[in-house]
Amino acid sequence: MRLYLVRHGKTEWNRAKRFQGQKNSPLLEEGREQARRLGRSLEGKTFAACFCSPLERTRETAGLMNLNQEFIPDEAFMEIDLGLLEGECFGRIRPELEPVVDQFWNSPETFDKKLTGGEDFEDIRKRAVGRIEEIVSEHGEDDDILIVSHGALLKSILNHYERRDLKDFWAPPFLQPASLSVLRFENGLFKNVESRDDTSHYA
Numbered sequence: 001m002r003l004y005l006v007r008h009g010k011t012e013w014n015r016a017k018r019f020q021g022q023k024n025s026p027l028l029e030e031g032r033e034q035a036r037r038l039g040r041s042l043e044g045k046t047f048a049a050c051f052c053s054p055l056e057r058t059r060e061t062a063g064l065m066n067l068n069q070e071f072i073p074d075e076a077f078m079e080i081d082l083g084l085l086e087g088e089c090f091g092r093i094r095p096e097l098e099p100v101v102d103q104f105w106n107s108p109e110t111f112d113k114k115l116t117g118g119e120d121f122e123d124i125r126k127r128a129v130g131r132i133e134e135i136v137s138e139h140g141e142d143d144d145i146l147i148v149s150h151g152a153l154l155k156s157i158l159n160h161y162e163r164r165d166l167k168d169f170w171a172p173p174f175l176q177p178a179s180l181s182v183l184r185f186e187n188g189l190f191k192n193v194e195s196r197d198d199t200s201h202y203a
Contacts, residue, residue: 001139002194003132003183004047004146005154008061009034010177017090020150021082021118024056031057032064034178034202039065041180041201048143049135053077053150061178062148071148076131079150083118108169121169125156132157136185151175157183161190173197 009031013020027035047069052062054073062071084097085104093101100115113120128149135145147154154175161183164171173196175181180201182194 001136001141001185002144003136003185004042004144005157005181005183006038006061006065006146006148007151007154007175007177007179008053008057008148009064011057013087014177019082019085019088019090020057021079021086022055023086027057027060027064031061031177035061035064036066037201038178038180039067042067045144047146048139050146050148051077051135052148053079053153055079055150058148058150065148067146069146074131076127077147077149077153080121080124080152081118083113083116085116085118105170107167109166121152121156121166124153125160128153128157129160136188141187154181158193158196162193178202 009027011020011025011027011031013025014031015028018025042065045067047067050062050067050069050071051074052058052071054075055078059071059073085101088094088097100112103111108121111120113123139145155169158181159169175197176199178199180198181196184191184194
């Protein structure tokens with residue numbers, strides 16, 4: 001079994017370097033084209049099930065991939081809830097939020113959700129990986145699954161299965177917009193990461 005993990009295409013807030021979290025930001029035309037190209041690279045592939053975050057940017061990415069398969073919106077695959085940080089520009093953070101932004105990027109193991117009113121990295125790991133384990137148990141050995149989600153959420157899945165410490169959450173690779181990562185499972189257990197942050201379809 002393989003899990004195909006796709007990040008949504010590039011958005012207006014990605015370009016503006018703003019924290020998105022669970023707020024919606026429309027895809028740029030560049031992001032739409034990224035999604036179309038990724039879909040063409042998967043042409044002819046059949047998935048046993050397709051899931052996406054219910055947020056607009058992921059649903060649009062899924063639709064633009066044009067795979068002629070139904071995507072099931074699943075809140076387990078929503079991006080991290082960043083509370084007060086959502087909509088803030090990276091380079092123009094309000095002074096009272098600067099310490100938590102420093103934690104977010106530079107010491108994620110200390111990131112304190114009480115300062116934002118949202119979630120922390122352990123919260124998203126639990127909900128994402130918990131849902132992945134359910135999906136794997138519900139499908140057969142030869143089933144491939146597609147999930148369209150978000151950068152931090154997908155990073156938490158990869159980090160979990162690669163057994164990275166939380167302090168190394170942002171260690172490379174950074175997951176590019178509309179990138180593809182593939183995990184392989186055997187007998188219901190994680191086997192290996194077959195690809196990370198694949199953007200070969202950009203060309």
